[in-house]
Amino acid sequence: MTSATHRSADEIGRTERGPRPLPPLGEQRAAADLSHVDTTLANGLRVLAVRKATVPMVEARLWIPFAGEDALHPATAEVLAETILTGTARRNRIEIDTELALIGGDIGAGVDPERLVFTGSALADKLPTFLDVLGDVLTGATYADEEIAREKERLVERIAVSRTQPRTIAREALQKHRYGDHPATREVPKAEDVAVVTPEQVRALHRASVLPRGSVLVLVGDLDADGVIDELEKVLGGWASDRSAVRLPPLPDLTGPSVRLVPRAGAVQSQIRLSAQAVPRTDPGYAALQLANLAYGGYFSSRLVENIRENKGYTYSAHSGFEFTDGTAVVNVDADTATDATAPALLETRYELGRLGQVPPSGDELESVRQYAIGSLLTSTSSQSGLAGQVLALASTGLGLEWLNEHPARVAEVTADEVAEAALKYFAPKRFTGVVVGDAAVLERKLLALGDVVVGEPA
Numbered sequence: 001m002t003s004a005t006h007r008s009a010d011e012i013g014r015t016e017r018g019p020r021p022l023p024p025l026g027e028q029r030a031a032a033d034l035s036h037v038d039t040t041l042a043n044g045l046r047v048l049a050v051r052k053a054t055v056p057m058v059e060a061r062l063w064i065p066f067a068g069e070d071a072l073h074p075a076t077a078e079v080l081a082e083t084i085l086t087g088t089a090r091r092n093r094i095e096i097d098t099e100l101a102l103i104g105g106d107i108g109a110g111v112d113p114e115r116l117v118f119t120g121s122a123l124a125d126k127l128p129t130f131l132d133v134l135g136d137v138l139t140g141a142t143y144a145d146e147e148i149a150r151e152k153e154r155l156v157e158r159i160a161v162s163r164t165q166p167r168t169i170a171r172e173a174l175q176k177h178r179y180g181d182h183p184a185t186r187e188v189p190k191a192e193d194v195a196v197v198t199p200e201q202v203r204a205l206h207r208a209s210v211l212p213r214g215s216v217l218v219l220v221g222d223l224d225a226d227g228v229i230d231e232l233e234k235v236l237g238g239w240a241s242d243r244s245a246v247r248l249p250p251l252p253d254l255t256g257p258s259v260r261l262v263p264r265a266g267a268v269q270s271q272i273r274l275s276a277q278a279v280p281r282t283d284p285g286y287a288a289l290q291l292a293n294l295a296y297g298g299y300f301s302s303r304l305v306e307n308i309r310e311n312k313g314y315t316y317s318a319h320s321g322f323e324f325t326d327g328t329a330v331v332n333v334d335a336d337t338a339t340d341a342t343a344p345a346l347l348e349t350r351y352e353l354g355r356l357g358q359v360p361p362s363g364d365e366l367e368s369v370r371q372y373a374i375g376s377l378l379t380s381t382s383s384q385s386g387l388a389g390q391v392l393a394l395a396s397t398g399l400g401l402e403w404l405n406e407h408p409a410r411v412a413e414v415t416a417d418e419v420a421e422a423a424l425k426y427f428a429p430k431r432f433t434g435v436v437v438g439d440a441a442v443l444e445r446k447l448l449a450l451g452d453v454v455v456g457e458p459a
Contacts, residue, residue: 004069034387037225038400041233042211043240048391049225049402051155052384057104058127060134060220062118063396065214065326066111072201073192074113075187079152080202082113084210086147088140093147096133105130107137113184113394114248114326116210121385128231135235141206148199159191166264166301166336167202170271170437171261176458177435179276180424184248184325185451212236214244217394221390248326253277255429257452258344263440270342270438272349274333274429278322280397281329287410288418289426293331294369295361295419296320296352299376301368306351308335327397331426339439343446346436350450353429360420374408 047354066077085107086093100106107130110133122130134300162168173407224249254277279286292296297304297320308314320334320439337345347378381387381404394403436447440455447453 003008008427015277034401035225037229038228040450041212041229041236043236044215044244045232045236046216046395047224047232048216048222048395048400049228049230050216050218050387050391051225052220052386052387053222056124056222057121057384058124058130058223059220059387060107060118060130060385061121061218063216064116064118064135064210064220065134065247065394066116067113067114067210067246067248068183068205068209069183072193072197073127073183073205075189076197076201076205076415077111078117078155078189079148079194079197079231080210081109081116081141081153083143083147083202084141084206086108086151087135087142087144088136089142090136090140091133096137097228099129099133103129105133107134113186117392121221126217126224127221127228128235131235135239138210138212138236142266143199143206145199145201148197148202152194152197155194158193158454159188160459161316162273164202166267166271166437168436169264170262170273173260173435173437173458174273174275176326177260177262178254178330178433179251180459182249182251186299196242198399206449209246211243211245212239213241214247216392218388218392220384220391220423224231227385251325251328254330254433255431256433257271258433259447259453260435260441260458261440261447261455262435262437262452262457263455264437265439267437267439268339270337270339270436270443272333272335272337272342272346272434272436274434275323275330276426276433278329278331278426280324280327281394281395281399281403285418285422287330287407288422289371290322290373291361291366291411291414292423292427293320293322295365295423296356297333298398299369299372302333303356304333304349306339307352308345308348309437312348313342314338314341314348318349324393324397333432333434339442342436342438342443343450346447347450350429353432355428357420357424360416360423362416364418370414372425373411374423377404377408390442395422 030210034050034052038048040046085096103122103126107120109118157379179185254275279289297318298304304318308318315335315337320331320333323330323332333349335345381390390404391401
């Protein structure tokens with residue numbers, strides 16, 4: 001009969017003769033040592049075309065800065081993303097879907113306060129047809145009245161459901177607490193705003209904001225990287241404007257240590273969301289910060305997970321990771337807990353932040369996170385889809401494929417002292433702000449006793 005005795009991660013990693021030895025890091029190869037072209041078309045669109053001929057497919061990612069100050073912008077942008085593929089002057093919805101299906105392709109669109117993103121793929125030998133459809137959508141989307149009405153009705157229902165979800169409530173509270181009324185906080189539009197969006201407003205937003213200058217197109221797959229540029233100049237030649245796509249205003253830097261208890265009467269669970277200013281991938285200290293974050297809460301064998309999940313059972317999942325927005329970065333800490341475990345979980349989360357700076361990772365712990373960082377990067381770029389996503393994330397901040405090629409070596413060279421400095425500088429508890437969403441009637445007294453906690457909805 002199998003023993004039910006719980007074993008910690010440390011115990012699992014040991015044998016009767018002592019700790020399981022970690023294999024040494026091998027020679028670090030580039031994450032994406034592939035032939036590619038990185039250029040800007042005549043219309044101002046940056047294009048990165050990468051040859052990765054693992055399968056006869058091409059993955060496409062188009063990133064368009066899509067910020068807006070108008071109060072109705074989030075709702076109008078959401079309707080636009082839902083209806084941009086429903087018809088053009090040349091093709092109706094059925095014709096678009098049929099033509100894509102015949103080339104083994106698909107295209108989807110999504111939007112947030114920072115960007116409008118198209119994600120798609122097609123058989124490599126049908127790439128010209130795929131690009132023709134994409135160009136047609138970008139230049140000729142019609143937003144028929146009946147399509148707008150149909151998608152608005154679906155959106156209103158989805159938004160109403162989404163706004164009842166604890167994670168959505170917590171995210172919105174965190175955004176308001178961090179950034180006030182900054183446009184970046186408007187991630188989920190109001191259902192009542194969506195209901196009043198008109199087709200003409202959507203068409204006007206397309207004309208004003210679906211622009212190539214300042215946007216990025218990534219193509220990864222079995223392609224001729226040089227030849228595809230000529231095809232793009234031809235297909236996207238009609239997509240042009242003297243204006244640039246609209247980027248978000250700069251985000252304010254975060255300051256701690258105040259954590260806000262946001263009341264949610266009767267909730268049986270609480271959402272802990274902490275956040276602190278970090279540095280972007282372009283910063284020379286990013287590699288050391290990345291390793292410090294992994295040790296804290298960035299993967300399953302991290303200190304935070306070991307403490308509040310494995311040892312104390314306060315949460316099923318706890319995690320820390322980076323959030324990159326238009327050249328800036330923050331590190332976030334997330335955990336969902338039962339109401340009666342919320343205060344102890346917040347206490348231990350802060351404790352692990354402080355311990356990371358005072359007892360930084362070294363030895364086997366450091367080598368574990370180093371190998372995880374390098375291995376996960378190589379894994380994430382092993383597929384065409386994964387590589388396309390990574391290249392797009394980098395290109396949207398001005399970086400290129402070179403960053404992927406060079407980053408494993410940077411991680412391999414990070415010293416224990418550099419990780420210790422990053423831990424002390426960026427993971428100090430006093431640097432973190434955030435929210436706890438939960439039942440204030442139960443939590444208020446205990447959380448206030450921890451200090452640096454205020455109560456009430458964000459202003």
